[in-house]
Amino acid sequence: MEDTMKAAILVGPHKLDVREVPRPQITEPGDVLLKVEKTAICGTDLHPYEGRIELESDVILGHEFLGTVVQTGSAVQQFEEGDRAVASCVVHCGHCRACRRGDPARCAGSRIFGLGIALGGLDGGQAEYVVVPNADIVMRKLPDEIRSSDEDLLFAGDIMTTGYEAVRRAIRPGDAVAVVGAGPVGLCAVMAAVALGAEKVIVVDMVPERLAEAAGFGAIPVNAAETDPYDAVLDLTNWVGADVVVDAVGHESALATACKIVAAGGTISIPGVYLEDSMELPYGDLWLRGVKLVNGVANIVNYMDEVIALTEAGRLAPARMISHRMPLSEAAAAYELFEQRQATKILLDPTQ
Ligand SMILES: [Zn+2]
Ligand SMILES: [Zn+2]
Structure with a gap:
């Protein structure tokens, strides 16, 4: 060597x-x-x-x-x-x-x-x-034998598992899931939501190419530059809102959108990174509606095995990104x- x-x-x-x-x-x-x-x-x-x-x-x-x-x-x-x-x-x-x-x-x-x-x-x-x-x-x-899935499995060590955990820690089968931000982690969250049994997956972004990519993974695209995401999500969920909202952006405006479109009793799960000391939140509204916030650095090792298994089963295919x-x-x-x-x-x- x-x-x-x-x-x-x-x-x-x-x-x-x-x-x-x-x-x-x-x-x-x-x-x-x-x-x-x-x-x-x-x-x-x-x-x-x-x-x-x-x-x-x-x-x-x-x-x-x-x-x-x-x-x-x-x-x-x-x-x-x-x-x-x-x-x-x-x-x-x-x-x-x-x-x-x-x-x-x-x-x-x-x-x-x-x-x-x-x-x-x-x-x-x-x-x-x-x-x-x-x-x-x-x-x-x-696995030694399945090298064809290497490009998918590569992402089990980071973004695929980050997106997966963001959904996994919040979802119940049949939930409506909305993902704010269709960057790589957002796309992984879309894939995870589909794999974990979401009734429907909605993705909110402002870039048409990203929305198209998310649609390819099974999400209903909502272009926030053209439509109010609040109206669109309520329309798509019988006026309930999304049971799970993933903020895959890490920006105050994304969190504001998440707070609006989440259902009463729902969960906002935040893999997006926030480094601000403080931020405005509609806290009284979240409190009244019993909305849960889950956030923090991803627990990659806790979910890698599930992600690898679902990837090998063909249920997660992040290499398409x-x-x-x-x-x-x-x-x-x-x-x-x-x-x-x-x-x-x-x-x-x-x-x-
Ligand atoms: Zn990374
Ligand atoms: Zn330790």
Whole structure:
């Protein structure tokens, strides 16, 4: 094996360099060294790329990847050389109070691949190799034989499972589900709602192409630039509103829409990221109508198994969101495309 590898390295805002670097080594007993076969660019990667997350040093980007195990640490029990696996984008400690209570997203020791020191300093997977710590906890084995679903399974470590959890923690079979925002996580929420037995799925956005994509996944599109989403959702739900509203945007205006279109007794589930200290909410209305809010960082590892099983069964097909497949060597151009919103989802091939 070569002792260097190709990697997409962020050296400063908007400055991406694909170059040869030393191949990473396992250092902890729970580590696994993975040879990356597929990796994708996620919206979250734009935070460091655009300089919103300050990196103290160059960092290898990327937290959506799958590949083959090439080496295991001495304490790893679930994996051996040659296993194919997908990793959660978040690495948890597995031992703290939050982890023991089945709520690893609240683990104070959480680390995320490819987002720099502040988020744990783990190098990412937009490279030929990546080290996955606590592999027994955060990785899942993939079937050897079904490589055709790799492009779908890739997303089990992040956006597919984020969208899935957003619906899964709120839905009852037969519910009307509305998804605000038809970006990648919104589209995954649409797929999850269909797979989990929603009576109908409505998607609210303002971009016709995104609405068309969501319609392709089985949602009824509502263009908020043309129609009042409140009127449209009431029309579609016999004046009840949506039992579950997923805010997949993370913006005050999206939450305002969610508050309007949710049914009495319904749930607003928020995978969208909010960093504001405070925001206006129609709280009296939500209180009177008994609306529940569920939010926070996704518990990826809790739902990965369900997502992998449903993907293998053909019930979730997130690979349909992939708009571009590019060599890792062209990562700089790929990030430019992605930043300009000219691509829904870009796959990078580390072998090229
Ligand atoms: Zn992500
Ligand atoms: Zn923990």
